[in-house]
Amino acid sequence: MIDRNKMYHLFRRGVSSAARFPAEVSIVEVGPRDGLQNEELNIPTENKIEFVDKLSQSGLQRIEVTSFVSAKWVPQLADAKEVMKKISRNPNVRYSTLTPNLKGLNDALDSNTQEIAIFGAASETFTKKNINCTIEQSLKQFDQVVQQANANKLPIRGYVSCVVGCPYEGFIKPKIVGQVVEKMLSMGCYEVSLGDTIGVGNPNTVRDLLTELKRVVSGNMDLLAIHCHDTYGMALVNIVEALESGIRVVDSSTAGLGGCPYASKGGAAVSGNVATEDVLYLLNSLGVRTGVDMNTILAASDIITSVLNRKTNSKVGLALGCKKN
Numbered sequence: 001m002i003d004r005n006k007m008y009h010l011f012r013r014g015v016s017s018a019a020r021f022p023a024e025v026s027i028v029e030v031g032p033r034d035g036l037q038n039e040e041l042n043i044p045t046e047n048k049i050e051f052v053d054k055l056s057q058s059g060l061q062r063i064e065v066t067s068f069v070s071a072k073w074v075p076q077l078a079d080a081k082e083v084m085k086k087i088s089r090n091p092n093v094r095y096s097t098l099t100p101n102l103k104g105l106n107d108a109l110d111s112n113t114q115e116i117a118i119f120g121a122a123s124e125t126f127t128k129k130n131i132n133c134t135i136e137q138s139l140k141q142f143d144q145v146v147q148q149a150n151a152n153k154l155p156i157r158g159y160v161s162c163v164v165g166c167p168y169e170g171f172i173k174p175k176i177v178g179q180v181v182e183k184m185l186s187m188g189c190y191e192v193s194l195g196d197t198i199g200v201g202n203p204n205t206v207r208d209l210l211t212e213l214k215r216v217v218s219g220n221m222d223l224l225a226i227h228c229h230d231t232y233g234m235a236l237v238n239i240v241e242a243l244e245s246g247i248r249v250v251d252s253s254t255a256g257l258g259g260c261p262y263a264s265k266g267g268a269a270v271s272g273n274v275a276t277e278d279v280l281y282l283l284n285s286l287g288v289r290t291g292v293d294m295n296t297i298l299a300a301s302d303i304i305t306s307v308l309n310r311k312t313n314s315k316v317g318l319a320l321g322c323k324k325n
């Protein structure tokens with residue numbers, strides 16, 4: 001049986017990759033949160049816990065477990081407290097949660113979260129649809145969250161959604177994204193993840209965006225992460241573009257699940273994040289270290305796709321023999 005972590009050996013990794021890509025990339029697994037938040041099927045809490053526990057055994061060092069948000073807005077994650085309480089924590093993993101406001105932060109603190117994420121957008125309409133306020137109001141609200149999180153010595157990640165396109169406003173100017181990124185970093189986020197929420201980016205628009213943001217962060221690309229949905233199959237090429245621009249933190253979702261419930265204009269289906277398996281295969285093939293084991297990720301994919309009674313969205317998962325439902 002071929003070692004599924006080393007499939008690329010059969011096809012060699014090429015010699016030029018060393019110059020183009022970082023030696024190491026940190027994968028942030030968002031499957032339990034972004035992957036599940038939009039699922040209509042009510043997923044039993046114990047299955048979410050089993051999914052996270054398997055991910056915790058994979059070598060991932062960062063897992064985004066859930067959100068502390070209104071159950072009316074995201075019913076699927078209403079069991080956030082129970083999930084955070086019952087997962088088996090690996091000391092080498094940082095478990096994070098989304099918190100849009102002080103109520104969410106307090107619930108997160110009560111649930112022993114180790115990192116929080118605030119989540120804004122570069123589109124007024126999406127911000128209103130997603131968190132029921134303007135961009136300016138959201139940043140004011142986030143500032144309160146960040147101050148209190150700092151007081152509790154919690155690291156804070158920022159998200160900016162719709163960094164290349166918005167389902168309601170269309171193309172988003174890199175300058176607008178830069179303004180939101182700058183505000184999040186200045187209020188105290190240690191990194192900002194750039195969300196191509198509806199997967200409309202391409203290597204040119206991603207490059208234009210990162211050229212602008214490189215100026216905003218004064219060249220320190222470690223302040224940025226890339227978060228690609230794979231709606232039109234462009235996620236991996238956009239991630240390659242981001243890696244070549246110096247980004248070394250990539251968000252992904254096992255089995256390629258997910259999507260933001262408030263990104264589907266007129267009910268159009270939203271699509272999942274790029275699959276962790278596919279990102280891992282790409283990075284393995286380029287000789288980029290991640291510390292993540294493909295077999296364990298595939299096993300985690302089997303757990304959650306069995307519960308959803310659905311095939312994986314991951315090309316690598318299908319090719320390497322995930323259980324076919």
Ligand SMILES: CC(C)(COP(=O)([O-])OP(=O)([O-])OC[C@H]1O[C@@H](n2cnc3c(N)ncnc32)[C@H](O)[C@@H]1OP(=O)([O-])[O-])[C@@H](O)C(=O)NCCC(=O)NCCSC(=O)C[C@@](C)(O)CC(=O)[O-]
Nearest residue numbers: 068069070073100103104119130131132159161195197260
């Ligand atoms: C932010 C609010 C609450 C504002 O919603 P609102 O209605 O303006 O808030 P409110 O203050 O009026 O409260 C309404 C109700 O929610 C409760 N509430 C208020 N706050 C919380 C909280 N933190 N946790 C639990 N409950 C909360 C509050 O107590 C009240 O309960 P009621 O009195 O009606 O019984 C709402 O808009 C919300 O929860 N939005 C979350 C939307 C969301 O989670 N979207 C998906 C995540 S973003 C995403 O997926 C994109 C990303 C990050 O992946 C990157 C990318 O792909 O681009």
